[in-house]
Amino acid sequence: MNARTEPAGAKAEPDTTARPPLIREFLLVAGLFLVYKLGRRLAIGHTTEAFHNARRVWHLERAAHLPHENAVQSALLHGETLVHLANTYYATVHFPATVVFLVWLYVRRPAHYVWARRVLAVVTTAALVLPFTFPLAPPRMLTGTGLVDTARVYGPSVYGPPSSDHLSNQFAAMPSLHFGWALMVAVGLIAATRSRWRPLWLLHPALTLLVITGTANHYWLDALVATGMLGLALAVIHPPRHTATTARRGTGRLTTPEPVLAGAAR
Numbered sequence: 001m002n003a004r005t006e007p008a009g010a011k012a013e014p015d016t017t018a019r020p021p022l023i024r025e026f027l028l029v030a031g032l033f034l035v036y037k038l039g040r041r042l043a044i045g046h047t048t049e050a051f052h053n054a055r056r057v058w059h060l061e062r063a064a065h066l067p068h069e070n071a072v073q074s075a076l077l078h079g080e081t082l083v084h085l086a087n088t089y090y091a092t093v094h095f096p097a098t099v100v101f102l103v104w105l106y107v108r109r110p111a112h113y114v115w116a117r118r119v120l121a122v123v124t125t126a127a128l129v130l131p132f133t134f135p136l137a138p139p140r141m142l143t144g145t146g147l148v149d150t151a152r153v154y155g156p157s158v159y160g161p162p163s164s165d166h167l168s169n170q171f172a173a174m175p176s177l178h179f180g181w182a183l184m185v186a187v188g189l190i191a192a193t194r195s196r197w198r199p200l201w202l203l204h205p206a207l208t209l210l211v212i213t214g215t216a217n218h219y220w221l222d223a224l225v226a227t228g229m230l231g232l233a234l235a236v237i238h239p240p241r242h243t244a245t246t247a248r249r250g251t252g253r254l255t256t257p258e259p260v261l262a263g264a265a266r
Contacts, residue, residue, distance in 0.1 A: 050171035131172035140216035180226030
């Protein structure tokens with residue numbers, strides 16, 4: 001296998017599963033994204049309730065002795081360059097990283113692509129419910145916390161004033177799909193690859209968690225809820241097994257997959 005065609009640390013068996021039709025997959029993924037954006041926009045108009053819920057979440061986190069979001073933000077605010085990088089990461093990495101992940105799986109691991117697309121679809125669709133039932137203002141909007149809206153102060157920002165922002169619902173902080181998608185990217189690459197370095201993919205959701213809390217765009221609980229939703233989806237939708245014949249690393253010999261060996265023994 002040519003390692004240059006795979007992400008760093010992403011070594012695994014070739015996937016001989018037939019790829020789904022490209023146009024159909026593009027329409028499915030694009031349609032899911034548009035439905036999600038439209039659904040979040042339909043959940044606007046609950047400003048008072050969103051701030052009430054924000055105070056409840058803030059006090060619940062303190063009662064549960066979760067770390068203060070202020071601690072992460074204080075570390076970012078030690079340098080303007082660092083906080084600017086965090087804002088840039090929040091604004092530019094979330095969606096492109098997920099797209100690259102899906103494209104790589106589609107090309108290199110079609111069976112895992114179908115699995116990952118289904119999991120993301122379930123999690124994203126489920127995330128449409130909470131803005132209707134539990135609208136939530138992000139911590140950057142909550143007064144009395146000492147948190148700074150880092151994107152507005154230091155830039156770049158993907159949001160305008162809530163009253164004039166017609167592209168997003170800023171009162172839909174829970175769950176954090178920034179974190180949920182990042183965690184799925186890591187889980188998906190770990191499941192689809194075989195390199196001993198593949199656990200390093202978890203650095204992506206770990207960094208995302210620090211960014212979303214440090215920039216005051218999300219609470220810890222937003223990430224925890226996203227994790228729970230992803231966990232439920234993964235419990236129902238299982239990844240495919242590696243079944244392709246592979247060449248043993250460093251030799252010219254071929255290794256027969258374990259299920260085949262088991263069948264031959266019988």
